[in-house]
Amino acid sequence: FYAFGLGSTSNLHGRRVQRPRKYKDYEAWVEDHDRRYLELEQRGSGGEAEEQVVLDRLLDEVMLSLRLKDGLRVAGLDETFGGCGIADVEARIMDAVTVHIEKKLVLLSEDGKSIRLSDPEGQLVSNSIISDIFCKF
Numbered sequence: 001f002y003a004f005g006l007g008s009t010s011n012l013h014g015r016r017v018q019r020p021r022k023y024k025d026y027e028a029w030v031e032d033h034d035r036r037y038l039e040l041e042q043r044g045s046g047g048e049a050e051e052q053v054v055l056d057r058l059l060d061e062v063m064l065s066l067r068l069k070d071g072l073r074v075a076g077l078d079e080t081f082g083g084c085g086i087a088d089v090e091a092r093i094m095d096a097v098t099v100h101i102e103k104k105l106v107l108l109s110e111d112g113k114s115i116r117l118s119d120p121e122g123q124l125v126s127n128s129i130i131s132d133i134f135c136k137f
Helices: 024-029 031-042 045-068 077-082 089-102 126-135
Strands: 009-012 015-018 106-108 114-117
Touching: 015 045, 045 077, 045 114, 045 126, 077 089, 089 106, 089 114, 089 126
Parallel strands: none
Antiparallel strands: 009 015, 106 114
């Protein structure tokens, strides 16, 4: 997705791009966009930098999905991210939320393939739940 303006954050080709928050910094960023774009491309071109980009995509998926009513589809995450060097994604997420499921802060779908935050209890402590998931990675 694209976002425009001061302090906005876009997601381009699986990479998060944040604009500066101050006008003068933003103006310089716009003028220097070509150089920044090349640096971004080089950073994501293999090895450890590529693994970090994939991890960022996974964590963005977790955070953004859990803040939506439908929640996060856990089933399939091993397939999506496992081939990119991140092992046992689904098990790690489920391990992180087990205690929250017991407390009814996280709800497991009937088919066991998705999780979502309970309303309003889980949503009120969403940052804590998401942080617990992040700690598994």
